[in-house]
Amino acid sequence: xxxxxxxxxxxxxxxxxxxISCTGTSSDVGGYDFVSWYQQHPGKVPKLMIYxxxxxxxxxxxxxxxxxxxxTASLTVSGLQAEDEADYYCSSYAGSNTYVFGTGTKVTVL
Amino acid sequence: QxxxxxxxxxxxxxxxxxxxxxxxxGDSISGPNYFWGxxxxxxxxxxxxxxxxxxxxxxYYNPSLKSRxxxxxxxxxxxxxxxxxxVTAADTAVYYCARLRRFADYVQYWGxxxxxxxxx
Numbered sequence: 001x002x003x004x005x006x007x008x009x010x011x012x013x014x015x016x017x018x019x020i021s022c023t024g025t026s027s028d029v030g031g032y033d034f035v036s037w038y039q040q041h042p043g044k045v046p047k048l049m050i051y052x053x054x055x056x057x058x059x060x061x062x063x064x065x066x067x068x069x070x071x072t073a074s075l076t077v078s079g080l081q082a083e084d085e086a087d088y089y090c091s092s093y094a095g096s097n098t099y100v101f102g103t104g105t106k107v108t109v110l
Numbered sequence: 111q112x113x114x115x116x117x118x119x120x121x122x123x124x125x126x127x128x129x130x131x132x133x134x135x136g137d138s139i140s141g142p143n144y145f146w147g148x149x150x151x152x153x154x155x156x157x158x159x160x161x162x163x164x165x166x167x168x169x170y171y172n173p174s175l176k177s178r179x180x181x182x183x184x185x186x187x188x189x190x191x192x193x194x195x196x197v198t199a200a201d202t203a204v205y206y207c208a209r210l211r212r213f214a215d216y217v218q219y220w221g222x223x224x225x226x227x228x229x230x
Contacts, residue, residue, distance in 0.1 A: 001172065001173050001174065003156065003158075032215075034214065034215035034216070036215070036216035036217070038157075038217070045206070045220045045221075045222060045223060046157065046206075046217070046220060048216055048217060048218065051211075051214055051215075051216035052214055052215075052216070089156060089157050091157075091159075091216070091217070093215040096170065097145070097162060097170040098159070098170055098171075098172065098173070099147075099159040099162075099210070099215065100159060101149075101156060101157040101158060101159055102156070103156050104155075104156040104157070
């Protein structure tokens with residue numbers, strides 16, 4: 001069970017969009033529609049943003065959207081705002097009641 | 111509102127066993143729709159799922175940690191616990207307890223996290 005692969009960093013100017021990829025295998029991302037995304041500000045607890053690939057957690061703005069194609073899931077943040085600067089982690093169900101997280105992506109708002 | 115609170119030593123010696131407990135308040139620990147889990151984050155690094163326990167006591171572990179991990183649940187105390195044996199400096203991390211939503215498979219609630227340092 002290897003960590004899902006995410007780019008270490010992504011950036012965009014306020015108002016722009018940024019997309020973060022999360023690549024796994026057919027045993028995790030590709031095999032189940034149970035991909036979730038978490039936002040973590042420095043020193044804070046991770047916060048659920050998206051679950052089941054593209055469903056919004058309560059209170060999450062629709063500027064955040066999720067998708068999946070094959071073994072790769074993606075999180076898109078549209079209309080970037082300063083408060084979106086944070087680390088983002090994907091997670092996937094990996095079968096037999098096990099889970100795997102992504103390596104994490106630091107999003108910088110320029 | 112569900113609350114999760116980790117407790118346990120903040121310093122563990124190498125080769126010893128790390129033990130943490132998570133106390134659940136605000137909801138039953140015996141619901142059929144949830145797993146109770148442990149997730150860790152080494153300083154400056156990413157999240158790692160350690161394992162889950164169901165209220166029946168059924169457990170599921172990260173294969174890379176399985177030989178060293180034991181997770182248990184005490185429904186009478188609304189607590190679940192983590193034991194990680196033979197620790198090394200690589201086990202230094204913030205340890206979070208969490209509630210995971212079954213059948214949708216996401217972390218619904220997180221504890222505040224507790225830093226455990228492995229050092230002599």
